Amino acid sequence: MTTRAISAAEASEQILASIERMPVERVPLASSLGAVLAETIVARISVPPWRSSSMDGFAVRSTDISALPRTLRVVGEIAAGGTSPVEIAEGEAIKIMTGAPVPAGADTVVRVEDTDAGATSVEIRNHRDARRNVRPLGEDFREGDVLLNAGDRITPAAIGVLASAGVSTVSTFRPPTVSIVASGDELVRIDNFAAVMQGERIVSSNSYSLPALVRDAGGLPHDGGITRDNPSSLRDAINGAMACDLLITSGGVSVGERDFTRSVMRDIGADIKFWRARIRPGGPIVFGIVDGRPWIGLPGNPVSALVTFELFVRPAILKMRGETLLFPVPQLVTLEERVAVSGDLTHYLRVVVTQSDDGPRARLTGTQSSGALTSMLRANALLIVPEGRREYERGEKLRALPLQNSILRSAIFPS
Numbered sequence: 001m002t003t004r005a006i007s008a009a010e011a012s013e014q015i016l017a018s019i020e021r022m023p024v025e026r027v028p029l030a031s032s033l034g035a036v037l038a039e040t041i042v043a044r045i046s047v048p049p050w051r052s053s054s055m056d057g058f059a060v061r062s063t064d065i066s067a068l069p070r071t072l073r074v075v076g077e078i079a080a081g082g083t084s085p086v087e088i089a090e091g092e093a094i095k096i097m098t099g100a101p102v103p104a105g106a107d108t109v110v111r112v113e114d115t116d117a118g119a120t121s122v123e124i125r126n127h128r129d130a131r132r133n134v135r136p137l138g139e140d141f142r143e144g145d146v147l148l149n150a151g152d153r154i155t156p157a158a159i160g161v162l163a164s165a166g167v168s169t170v171s172t173f174r175p176p177t178v179s180i181v182a183s184g185d186e187l188v189r190i191d192n193f194a195a196v197m198q199g200e201r202i203v204s205s206n207s208y209s210l211p212a213l214v215r216d217a218g219g220l221p222h223d224g225g226i227t228r229d230n231p232s233s234l235r236d237a238i239n240g241a242m243a244c245d246l247l248i249t250s251g252g253v254s255v256g257e258r259d260f261t262r263s264v265m266r267d268i269g270a271d272i273k274f275w276r277a278r279i280r281p282g283g284p285i286v287f288g289i290v291d292g293r294p295w296i297g298l299p300g301n302p303v304s305a306l307v308t309f310e311l312f313v314r315p316a317i318l319k320m321r322g323e324t325l326l327f328p329v330p331q332l333v334t335l336e337e338r339v340a341v342s343g344d345l346t347h348y349l350r351v352v353v354t355q356s357d358d359g360p361r362a363r364l365t366g367t368q369s370s371g372a373l374t375s376m377l378r379a380n381a382l383l384i385v386p387e388g389r390r391e392y393e394r395g396e397k398l399r400a401l402p403l404q405n406s407i408l409r410s411a412i413f414p415s
């Protein structure tokens with residue numbers, strides 16, 4: 001085990017080196033949103049499967065409408081879903097709807113607005129649609145085209161394309177199950193709020209926020225409960241939570257006398273890979289392998305737990321799900337206020353990033369105590385203050401990690 005505190009990048013590297021993609025499962029297309037494909041999908045058909053009209057109007061031969069106005073004989077009608085009758089001959093037109101197959105012989109659909117819409121004969125009044133409004137067979141994709149590659153994430157558009165190609169189930173990486181065990185003598189569930197009202201306990205907010213984050217990252221959370229700060233109940237809880245692909249503990253990883261998580265994990269047989277990273281919040285994070293599965297021990301402070309989740313757990317879950325783009329892209333932001341930190345650590349400060357004409361700007365969400373979860377509530381990004389320099393003036397630039405794309409959204413319709 002590494003005993004020195006390591007950098008955030010090293011911590012991430014060590015965790016991800018021990019994380020493997022989940023096995024593959026086949027799921028119905030309709031429930032595959034957000035999953036990563038484990039197969040390459042090749043089109044079995046061409047779409048559209050016929051030359052189709054992109055207008056309501058009259059299918060004609062362009063050579064028939066070079067001199068205008070011109071009256072053509074209407075020899076039939078084809079609706080979307082209808083079949084294309086015989087080839088049209090010189091001097092003929094067929095009434096046609098958008099999406100309907102264009103009959104052989106026709107290379108043009110004249111929009112209805114450019115005609116007198118006649119039923120037995122039709123007068124064509126405009127030449128602008130000559131050789132237009134006919135979508136070629138396979139305009140969208142052709143039989144044999146690669147529609148999606150293994151490793152692509154299934155988006156709503158992918159679901160639409162696969163549906164039109166007749167793909168009803170897809171092979172994807174299974175979502176990991178993630179057990180979460182919280183520890184602390186002071187912690188209760190919400191249904192025991194009376195104890196909080198009496199001033200004796202606090203709610204284990206991590207027991208609620210962490211499962212929400214797991215779900216948000218595409219994992220399946222399993223509540224491993226809240227355990228007391230004593231080795232035997234901690235051991236029981238952890239053993240009971242072991243049926244998972246990733247084990248998360250919250251609390252008890254610092255240097256307090258009642259911080260038993262690491263020693264209990266070691267007793268259970270965990271191979272601890274590192275303990276402590278040079279970050280704030282979240283310094284006491286620990287990582288190991290227990291019984292073949294990764295274990296990430298998050299500090300109990302609610303902000304530390306959430307920040308370390310973003311830095312280390314979310315990328316791990318994404319990797320298990322088969323993703324390759326595991327990290328948010330830091331955005332350069334201008335500080336709206338002076339920022340000062342202490343200690344030789346990389347700080348992740350909770351900020352609100354807003355867009356301005358001079359680019360994104362960041363202001364702190366208020367107190368940066370790792371106990372103040374509301375600092376996280378109001379934040380849409382984490383300002384990275386790298387190890388080294390401790391003070392930054394208003395107007396200077398730093399980088400910020402967006403939380404869930406929120407800094408790229410606006411209340412104003414874009415123009």
Ligand code: AMP
Nearest residue numbers: 182184204205206251252254299300301
């Ligand atoms: P620990 O990491 O156990 O030393 O806890 C650090 C701080 O976080 C203490 O103030 C705890 O009361 C608080 N804390 C620990 N676990 C939780 C939790 N599950 N939910 C909310 N606060 C917690």
Ligand code: MG
Nearest residue numbers: 184251252300
């Ligand atoms: Mg504790």
